[in-house]
Amino acid sequence: MSAGGYISGIGHTGLLIWLVMGWGFDSEPLEFDVAPVSVVSGEEYAALVAATSPQPQTEQPPAPESPAVEDTPPAPEAPETPPAEAAPPPPPPEAPADETPPPPAPEPLPEPPAEAAEDIAPPPPPPAAAPPPSPLPDVAERPVPRPAPRVAPTPAAPPPPDAQVADTVREAATPEAESPEVAEVEEQATAPEEATTEIVTEAEEPAAAPETPPAPQVAALAPPSAPRPPSRPARPEPAPETEPRTETAVSQNAEPEPDPAPSSDTSDAVADALAAALASTPTPAAPAANPGPPMTGAEQSAFRVAVQQCWNVDVGSEAARVTLTVAFDLDPQGRVQGDVRRVAGQGGSDMAVEAAFQSARRAILRCQGDGYVLPADKYEQWKEVEMTFDPSGMRMR
Amino acid sequence: MLTRTIALLLAPLVAATALPAPALAQGGPLQITISEGVIEPLPFAVPMFQAETAGAEQVAADITRVVAQDLIGTGLFREIPSTSFISTPASFASPVAYPDWRAINAQALITGAVAVNGDQLTVKFRLYDVFTGAELGEGLQFTGTTGGWRRMGHKVADAVYSRITGESGYFDSRVVFVSESGPKDDRARRLGIMDYDGENRQFLTDSNSLVLAPRFSPGGDRVLYTSYESGFPRINLLDVASVGRRQITTVEGEMAFSPRFTKDGQSVIYSVSTGGNTDIYRTDLGSGAHSRLTSAPSIETSPSLSPDGSRIVFESDRSGTQQLYVMPVSGGEPQRISFGEGRYGSPVWSPRGDLIAFTKQNAGRFHIGVMRTDGSEERLLTSSFLDESPTWAPNGRVLMFTRETQGASGGPQVHSVDISGRNLKQVPTGGFSSDPSWGPLQQ
Numbered sequence: 001m002s003a004g005g006y007i008s009g010i011g012h013t014g015l016l017i018w019l020v021m022g023w024g025f026d027s028e029p030l031e032f033d034v035a036p037v038s039v040v041s042g043e044e045y046a047a048l049v050a051a052t053s054p055q056p057q058t059e060q061p062p063a064p065e066s067p068a069v070e071d072t073p074p075a076p077e078a079p080e081t082p083p084a085e086a087a088p089p090p091p092p093p094e095a096p097a098d099e100t101p102p103p104p105a106p107e108p109l110p111e112p113p114a115e116a117a118e119d120i121a122p123p124p125p126p127p128a129a130a131p132p133p134s135p136l137p138d139v140a141e142r143p144v145p146r147p148a149p150r151v152a153p154t155p156a157a158p159p160p161p162d163a164q165v166a167d168t169v170r171e172a173a174t175p176e177a178e179s180p181e182v183a184e185v186e187e188q189a190t191a192p193e194e195a196t197t198e199i200v201t202e203a204e205e206p207a208a209a210p211e212t213p214p215a216p217q218v219a220a221l222a223p224p225s226a227p228r229p230p231s232r233p234a235r236p237e238p239a240p241e242t243e244p245r246t247e248t249a250v251s252q253n254a255e256p257e258p259d260p261a262p263s264s265d266t267s268d269a270v271a272d273a274l275a276a277a278l279a280s281t282p283t284p285a286a287p288a289a290n291p292g293p294p295m296t297g298a299e300q301s302a303f304r305v306a307v308q309q310c311w312n313v314d315v316g317s318e319a320a321r322v323t324l325t326v327a328f329d330l331d332p333q334g335r336v337q338g339d340v341r342r343v344a345g346q347g348g349s350d351m352a353v354e355a356a357f358q359s360a361r362r363a364i365l366r367c368q369g370d371g372y373v374l375p376a377d378k379y380e381q382w383k384e385v386e387m388t389f390d391p392s393g394m395r396m397r
Numbered sequence: 398m399l400t401r402t403i404a405l406l407l408a409p410l411v412a413a414t415a416l417p418a419p420a421l422a423q424g425g426p427l428q429i430t431i432s433e434g435v436i437e438p439l440p441f442a443v444p445m446f447q448a449e450t451a452g453a454e455q456v457a458a459d460i461t462r463v464v465a466q467d468l469i470g471t472g473l474f475r476e477i478p479s480t481s482f483i484s485t486p487a488s489f490a491s492p493v494a495y496p497d498w499r500a501i502n503a504q505a506l507i508t509g510a511v512a513v514n515g516d517q518l519t520v521k522f523r524l525y526d527v528f529t530g531a532e533l534g535e536g537l538q539f540t541g542t543t544g545g546w547r548r549m550g551h552k553v554a555d556a557v558y559s560r561i562t563g564e565s566g567y568f569d570s571r572v573v574f575v576s577e578s579g580p581k582d583d584r585a586r587r588l589g590i591m592d593y594d595g596e597n598r599q600f601l602t603d604s605n606s607l608v609l610a611p612r613f614s615p616g617g618d619r620v621l622y623t624s625y626e627s628g629f630p631r632i633n634l635l636d637v638a639s640v641g642r643r644q645i646t647t648v649e650g651e652m653a654f655s656p657r658f659t660k661d662g663q664s665v666i667y668s669v670s671t672g673g674n675t676d677i678y679r680t681d682l683g684s685g686a687h688s689r690l691t692s693a694p695s696i697e698t699s700p701s702l703s704p705d706g707s708r709i710v711f712e713s714d715r716s717g718t719q720q721l722y723v724m725p726v727s728g729g730e731p732q733r734i735s736f737g738e739g740r741y742g743s744p745v746w747s748p749r750g751d752l753i754a755f756t757k758q759n760a761g762r763f764h765i766g767v768m769r770t771d772g773s774e775e776r777l778l779t780s781s782f783l784d785e786s787p788t789w790a791p792n793g794r795v796l797m798f799t800r801e802t803q804g805a806s807g808g809p810q811v812h813s814v815d816i817s818g819r820n821l822k823q824v825p826t827g828g829f830s831s832d833p834s835w836g837p838l839q840q
Contacts, residue, residue: 304429311434316817319563355563365528384426393432
C-alpha cells in the first residue's frame with residue numbers, strides 16, 4: 001500500500017509539475033500565428049488609390065480589392081466565371097493587404113487594373129463607359145463611382161494652403177495678447193482666497209473656539225446686525241466636520257488635553273506618527289494668537305457678492321483696463337469707517353485710475369446699506385479690508 | 398499594526414499640508430478680489446438749472462435737457478425723472494441733501510444755474526457724488542452767447558462725463574458729412590456740417606457736383622474732400638468758417654482721392670491712381686512738395702495716420718485680397734495686420750491710439766469693427782447689408798459710420814455705436830446722409 005501510495009504520489013506529482021511547467025502545452029499556439037493583416041476600410045482604400053492614381057503600376061495591390069467588392073454586384077447581375085474567381089477573396093474585404101490578395105491578383109489584374117487606371121484619370125467618361133461591356137461590368141461599375149469622389153477632393157485641396165498660411169500667422173498674434181490677462185486673473189482671483197479660507201480656518205477654529213474673548217465684545221457692541229452672529233457661533237459646534245481635514249492641528253492640540261496616556265495603542269500610534277511628522281515642521285500654534293476664527297469661503301463670497309453687485313463697470317472705458325486695490329476699515333456693524341483709500345492702481349492713465357477708484361469707492365459705499373453682513377464674532381478678521389477690483393475678465397465681452 | 402502603518406504613511410502627507418498654514422495664517426487686512434461687476438447705466442439726477450436772471454427760465458430748462466440728453470445718449474447714464482425727486486436745491490449755493498438723493502438711488506447729482514445778460518449767457522454747474530457725499534471736482538462756469546446755448550449744455554455734459562468716466566467728452570464737437578437727396582440712381586450730394594447729435598445742420602457746398610469723403614482737419618477749421626467738379630476726382634480744401642474752397646495740387650494722375658490731414662494739419666496724405674496702379678502720396682499744403690509713400694504694383698489707398706503721427710494704416714490688395722497694413726509715416730516696408738476672413742478696408746486710427754476701426758466685408762455682410770494696432774483682438778461691432786466709412790469720436794470712445802438700407806427706397810444713414818458694441822443708434826441728419834467725419838472738441 002505504502003509503496004503504491006508513494007509511486008502514485010510521485011507519479012501524480014511529476015505529472016502536475018510537468019503540466020504546471022507548461023511543457024505539455026507548447027505545440028498548439030504556433031498554429032495561431034496571427035498574420036499581420038491590416039484592415040483597409042473603403043475610405044482608406046479610396047485614399048490609397050487616390051494617392052497612387054498617377055502611377056498606374058502601383059495599383060496592382062489595390063486591384064485585388066476591387067474584385068473583392070465585386071462580390072455583391074455579381075450575385076444580382078451576371079454569374080460568370082470571373083466572379084467565381086473573385087469569390088474566394090470574400091475574406092479580403094476584411095483587408096488582406098499583403099499576403100492573401102497577391103495570388104488572385106495576377107489573374108484579374110490584366111483586365112481591371114487597366115480600366116481602373118483609366119477611370120481614375122478621366123473621371124467624366126467612366127459613368128458612360130461602365131455599363132456597356134457585359135463581361136466586365138462588375139469591375140467597371142465599382143471603380144467608376146469611386147474615382148469621381150477621389151478625383152474631386154484633390155483639385156479642391158490646393159486652395160487651402162493659401163488660407164492656412166494666414167491662419168497660422170493670426171494664431172500667433174492672439175495668444176500673445178491674451179496670455180497676460182489670464183495670468184492676472186489667476187493670480188489675484190484664486191491664490192489669496194483659498195489660502196485664507198481653507199487651511200487657516202481649519203487650523204485655527206478648534207483652538208480659537210474655546211477662547212472667543214474678542215467675539216463676545218463684538219457681539220455686545222453689535223446688536224443691530226444680529227441676524228448673522230447667531231448663525232456663526234453655531235459653527236464651532238459641528239467642529240468635527242472640519243476635523244478630518246485638519247488632523248494635524250486637532251491631534252496635536254488634542255493630545256495634551258484629553259488623552260495623556262490611557263488611550264489605546266492605535267491612537268497612540270497615530271498620534272505619535274503625526275506628532276513626529278509635525279515636529280520637524282514649524283508648528284501653527286504661534287500665529288493662532290488672537291485674531292479669532294478666520295472667515296470662511298462662504299462668508300468671504302457673500303461679502304464679495306455684496307460689493308460686486310454695486311460695482312458698475314464701463315467695459316469700453318480706459319478705466320476698464322485698470323486693476324485697482326483699495327483699503328478701508330469697517331466698524332463692527334459692517335459700515336465703512338472713514339474713507340476708502342486707494343492702495344494701488346495700474347493699467348491706465350492717471351485719469352483712468354482715478355475713474356476706476358471713484359467707481360470702486362461708489363460700489364463699496366453704495367452697497368453697504370446699513371452695514372455689510374459679516375460674522376460679528378470674526379470682526380478682527382474683517383475690520384480692515386483690502387479689496388482688489390480686477391475688471392480684466394469683464395472687458396469687452 | 399495596520400493603523401500604525403497607515404499613520405506612518407499619512408504622516409508625511411499631513412505634514413506637507415500643514416506646512417503652508419502658518420504662512421497663510423498671518424494677520425492683516427482681509428483680502429478680497431472683485432472680478433465681476435455689473436454693466437448698467439449710472440443713474441444721475443439733474444434738477445432743472447436755476448434761472449438766476451429774469452427771463453432765463455426757458456434757456457435754463459433747454460440747457461438742462463441738453464445736458465441730460467448728452468449723458469443719456471452715451472448709453473452709460475440713466476436719468477432719474479424729476480417726478481421722483483424728494484427735494485430740489487433751493488439755490489445753486491445751497492447745500493445738498495444727500496440722503497434725499499441716496500433714497501432714490503441717484504449716484505450722481507448735477508446742479509446748475511443760468512444767467513442771461515443781454516446777449517451773454519453764463520452757465521455754471523456742480524457735480525456731486527451722492528454716495529460719497531462729496532462734490533466731484535469743482536464747480537465750473539462757462540460764458541458764451543445766447544445763440545450758442547446748445548454748446549454750453551454740451552460743455553457742461555462733457556465736464557460731467559469726464560469727471561465720472563475719466564475720459565474726455567465728445568459732446569461739444571461737430572461732424573461733416575455728405576447729405577444725399579433725390580432718387581437712388583441720381584442722388585444729389587452736398588457737404589453738410591452738424592453738431593455731433595445732428596443739431597444745427599448747415600450745408601457747405603451746393604449740389605451741382607459729386608462730393609465724397611469729407612475729412613475734418615485736426616483743428617476742425619478746414620475740411621478736405623473729393624470732388625468730381627472737373628469730371629475726375631480731385632481733392633479740395635474747404636474753410637469751414639468762410640466756406641471758401643480751393644483744389645489742392647496733387648501728383649499727376651487720373652484720379653486723386655481718399656485724402657486725410659496729417660497730425661499738424663500742414664500736409665495731406667492721399668491716393669493717386671495712374672494706369673490701374675494706385676499708391677499713397679503726401680503733399681505739403683504750404684510748399685506743394687510731394688512725396689511717394691508706397692510703390693507697389695497693387696492698389697494702396699485709405700491712409701490714416703496714428704495720433705502720434707509716426708505710422709500710417711492703409712488698405713492694400715497686394716496679398717490678393719483687400720487687407721490692412723501699417724507702415725512708417727515716411728513710407729517703408731508695410732506690415733500686414735488683418736488676417737481674418739473677408740476683406741478689410743477704410744481703416745481709421747483711433748484718437749486714443751490703441752485701436753484701428755475698419756470696414757469688413759465677409760460672407761455677404763458688412764461690418765464695422767475694431768482691432769488693436771497690431772491686428773489682435775479684432776471685434777466686430779455691427780453687421781448689416783452695408784456698413785462703411787467709420788469715423789472716431791474725438792475721445793476714441795464712439796464710432797460713427799454709414800449704414801445703407803436695401804431696396805429701391807433704401808438709402809444711407811449715419812449711425813453711431815459705442816466701441817463696446819452697445820448703444821447702436823441712428824444720428825438724425827434730416828434725410829439720407831453718408832461719409833461722416835467727426836471733428837475735434839471745439840475750443
